[in-house]
Amino acid sequence: MIAIGSSTDRYLGIVREAPQRPKRPDIQAKYDAASDSVEFQNYWANTDAYDADSANSKGVRTRLVKRSRYEAANNGYADGIAQTHANFLVGMGPTLACKTGSRSLDLRINAEWRKWSKAIQLRRKLWTAAHAKLVDGESFGIVTANPRVSHPVKLDVVPIECDQVTTPYVPYRREGVIDGVTFDEFGNPLTYDILPQHPGSQWAVYYQQPKQVAARYVLHWFAMRRPQQHRGVPECKSTMQVGASSRRWREATVSAAETAASFAALLYTEMPPGDAEPVAPFSTLPIERRMMAALPMGYRAEQMQAQHPNTSYDSFNRAQISEQARPKNMPYNMAACDSSQSNYASGRLDFQPYFAGVDIERADCEDCVLDKLFVQWWREAALVFGFGDPRNPPERSWDWPNHPVADITSEASAVNMRLRNGTTTLRQVYAEAGDDYDSAVEAMASDYGVDVPKMKELLRLAIFNATNQLGSIEQAQVQRENAQTQSATQLAVQQMGATGNA
Secondary structure (H helix, E strand, O other), X not given: OOEEOOHHHHHHOOOEEOOOOOOXXXXXXXXXXXXXXXXXXXXXXXXXXXXXXXXXXXXXXXHHHHHHHHHHHHOHHHHHHHHHHHHHHHXXXXXXXXXXXXXXXXXXXXXXXXXXXXXXXXXXXXXXXXXXXXXXXXXXXXXXXXXXXXXXXXXXEEEEOHHHEOOOOOOXXXXXXXXXXXXXXXXXXXXXXXOOOOOOOOOOOOOOOOEEEEHHHEEEEEOOOOOOOOOXXXXXXXXXXXXXXXXXXXXXXXXXXXXXXXXXXXXXXXXXXXXXXXXXXXXXXXXXXXOOOOOOOOOEEEOOOOOOOHHHHHHHHHHHHHXXXXXXOOOHHHHOOOOXXXXXXXXXXXXXXXXXXXXXXXXXXXXXXXXXXXXXXXXXXXXXXXXXXXXXXXXXXXXXXXXXXXXXXXHHHHHHHHHHOOOOOHHHHHHHOOOOHHHHHHHHHHHHOOOHHHHHHHHHHHHHOHHHHHHHHHHHHHHHHHXXXXXXXXXXXXXXXXXXXX
């Protein structure tokens, strides 16, 4: 209680109570997804608070990988999605573009890398890695010496499956150690535990002692979805069960059609019992082709119709395919190889998210695979060919195949417009197409019988149409001068007329 009042009240000892303010109720803001209602208890029953490596434990990854491979082997759409994605991601393989500052040295390095890549079938191994990354969640490759490589650089990449990268007995409560990987306090992988044989191979024994391989010799490519994640899981894990429901729906549709087709005709009657001619229930009678038959009195024959689920099968199947391909941002017309319901504008718009995802994966491939591989290759190639310091690899970039377009004419017009208004260059255009600009100019100069500077001048004239532009400028200048002369003459005439009138 708080005493308030005037000085007289305080002198007389009168105490007055302060008015009580109404109590403000406690604010209880909440999220529907955070509530523990009975309705959603079962739905959120499997949630956990594990970190990335614990959530992707060996048991979880093993089960997901086996089921993902089974789905890709038995679901045509899942198999097609994985193959199509690898085709768009890798294509004909990236091209090396070194940037040492010496054009002749760059050409030598690029040429030897191209020969070596062909000798070890690098493009094929990259395609396999991209396919395994989607189906298994991660792909591995070991950089090792191979004396049978038909190139002076005896370096090779041996792809292995994720099952082979494992630790039979993970040390208990030892920091920096998970199944198959040992890393430092910063999360950098130090070594990988790799079994001599695949656990499911016919040569594998019950217990294998893994070999520790330094991280710089291991090419590990996976999608890092969470911080401090060191192993990958199948990328379509969220839609893996969609294929099973699709197959069940298909079998139900086929069974309904087969059941309807198995009955040539059914006899129906609406007459009261005893009035129609007696017929044994579920009795059958063979029917011959091209014959007329008399039905029992009071009966009519009708054919069974398969009303379920034929009416909604197409829409359901389309929704299932779209959901299966959604984790990779792949549009329906690509996942189903069916563009019958798409036009050019909608198809091109649907491809934009997918192509953005492909570009991101290519950048990850450069960081996790190509750059690491080039560093090891440079150590050997610099010594074999005398390119430079083996410990100091040059700057480089990777030119990937361009994304295909449906309307080549519209795409060429857009590129031509960008070249003319200066928003792009020929070097960028060639890089987007996976080609080297300098090599292309040299080839064109050789074909047209001119030197490289003259070829570049011809290209400049072809892009900016310099001759016509100069002619247009001169013509516009003449027109402006004529207009100024005509205006001056008219003004003089008007002034003379005004003087005469005065």
